[in-house]
Amino acid sequence: MTRPVKAAVFGTGSWGTAFGMVLADAGCDVTLWGRRPEVADAINTTRTNPDYFPDVTLPANLRATSDPVEAAAGADFTVLAIPSQTLRGNLAAWAPRLAPGTVLVSLMKGIELGTCERMSEVIQEVAGVSADRVAVVTGPNLAKEIVARMPAASVVACRDEAVARRLQAACHTPYFRPYTNTDVVGCELGGAVKNVIGLAVGIADGMGLGDNAKGSLITRGLAETTRLGLAMGADPLTFSGLAGLGDLVATCSSSLSRNHTFGFNLGKGMTLEETIAVTRQTAEGVKSCRSVLDLARRHGVDMPITETVVGIVHEGKPPMVALKELMSRSAKPERR
Numbered sequence: 001m002t003r004p005v006k007a008a009v010f011g012t013g014s015w016g017t018a019f020g021m022v023l024a025d026a027g028c029d030v031t032l033w034g035r036r037p038e039v040a041d042a043i044n045t046t047r048t049n050p051d052y053f054p055d056v057t058l059p060a061n062l063r064a065t066s067d068p069v070e071a072a073a074g075a076d077f078t079v080l081a082i083p084s085q086t087l088r089g090n091l092a093a094w095a096p097r098l099a100p101g102t103v104l105v106s107l108m109k110g111i112e113l114g115t116c117e118r119m120s121e122v123i124q125e126v127a128g129v130s131a132d133r134v135a136v137v138t139g140p141n142l143a144k145e146i147v148a149r150m151p152a153a154s155v156v157a158c159r160d161e162a163v164a165r166r167l168q169a170a171c172h173t174p175y176f177r178p179y180t181n182t183d184v185v186g187c188e189l190g191g192a193v194k195n196v197i198g199l200a201v202g203i204a205d206g207m208g209l210g211d212n213a214k215g216s217l218i219t220r221g222l223a224e225t226t227r228l229g230l231a232m233g234a235d236p237l238t239f240s241g242l243a244g245l246g247d248l249v250a251t252c253s254s255s256l257s258r259n260h261t262f263g264f265n266l267g268k269g270m271t272l273e274e275t276i277a278v279t280r281q282t283a284e285g286v287k288s289c290r291s292v293l294d295l296a297r298r299h300g301v302d303m304p305i306t307e308t309v310v311g312i313v314h315e316g317k318p319p320m321v322a323l324k325e326l327m328s329r330s331a332k333p334e335r336r
């Protein structure tokens with residue numbers, strides 16, 4: 001009899017816990033790593049994650065530890081679910097202890113500030129592994145719905161399709177349906193930029209701009225994501241898939257989205273400080289909007305919605321002024 005697949009999940013936040021549950025439901029032996037021992041202890045003793053999902057009973061084949069060496073030992077898949085901007089520092093500490101041959105899996109949807117690297121690039125650099133050993137899971141996967149075992153599809157991306165298929169099998173459950181894709185660049189960009197567009201739509205919703213504005217922002221947001229993707233060598237078809245349109249629609253239409261909610265509060269008139277104060281979880285677009293814009297400038301790509309979000313979130317531009325500027329840009333053909 002073959003042994004169960006072993007997975008280590010670094011991060012006991014919203015998505016780390018939810019994806020750990022998916023892996024466990026799919027039959028893997030799962031160890032979650034959390035930096036706070038009391039959270040790991042609570043998961044082991046109460047079978048819940050009291051900080052994030054107090055009402056969800058976690059499967060018996062999922063346990064937790066605050067010891068990264070214990071979590072990493074023997075893992076076929078080492079899954080990373082921490083805020084994007086903390087990845088480099090954390091992974092540098094964990095890298096020497098990772099299981100030989102393990103596949104590193106990014107659940108993160110951000111672009112590193114300063115370097116403008118995608119998370120899989122940071123992982124390759126810091127862990128010293130080839131792109132064939134790094135996979136990405138992305139798509140319309142709001143954690144709160146996943147822990148309720150509500151149906152969702154997802155994408156498992158890796159340059160090596162055989163690795164993607166192994167991970168696909170390891171996380172396929174009756175409620176979680178992963179597809180494979182070898183376009184890692186497109187999948188990661190889709191996940192990171194949808195957070196920025198989610199902020200824009202949230203701001204528009206908070207301002208009460210209506211559903212036409214929402215449809216317009218989603219569509220033009222997808223257009224600017226695709227432009228950036230093309231400039232970076234992504235397959236444009238990826239953006240009409242789950243990692244692009246799918247995630248964009250889920251994020252922009254759900255009150256469960258932290259990015260949408262963050263934007264909504266700003267659009268309602270809260271200050272940035274007030275909005276940060278009421279946001280308990282990671283809204284990646286808040287930091288990554290600046291690295292996405294930086295990336296766009298490096299590639300000579302026009303991203304007006306991203307630029308608008310940076311203006312509102314980081315430069316104190318009033319949303320109404322930003323709206324007027326966006327609407328009065330020079331007229332142009334829809335496709336160019």
Ligand SMILES: NC(=O)c1ccc[n+]([C@@H]2O[C@H](COP(=O)([O-])OP(=O)(O)OC[C@H]3O[C@@H](n4cnc5c(N)ncnc54)[C@H](O)[C@@H]3O)[C@@H](O)[C@H]2O)c1
Pocket residue numbers: 011012013014015016034035081082083084086090107108109110141142143144280281282284
């Ligand atoms: N929540 C979702 O629905 C969802 C779905 C798909 C992808 N994601 C992505 O997953 C990633 C993680 O998001 P999340 O929702 O789990 O966030 P979260 O805020 O719920 O949890 C983040 C976890 O990281 C830990 N953490 C925070 N700072 C840290 C640091 N400096 N060092 C080590 N650990 C630290 C926190 O304690 C927490 O356990 C993000 O990139 C997000 O975009 C989230």
Ligand SMILES: O=P(O)(O)OC[C@H](O)CO
Pocket residue numbers: 109139140141142143195198247250251256257258259260282283284
């Ligand atoms: O809550 P958000 O805005 O980080 O979105 C969560 C997921 O990325 C949706 O797929």
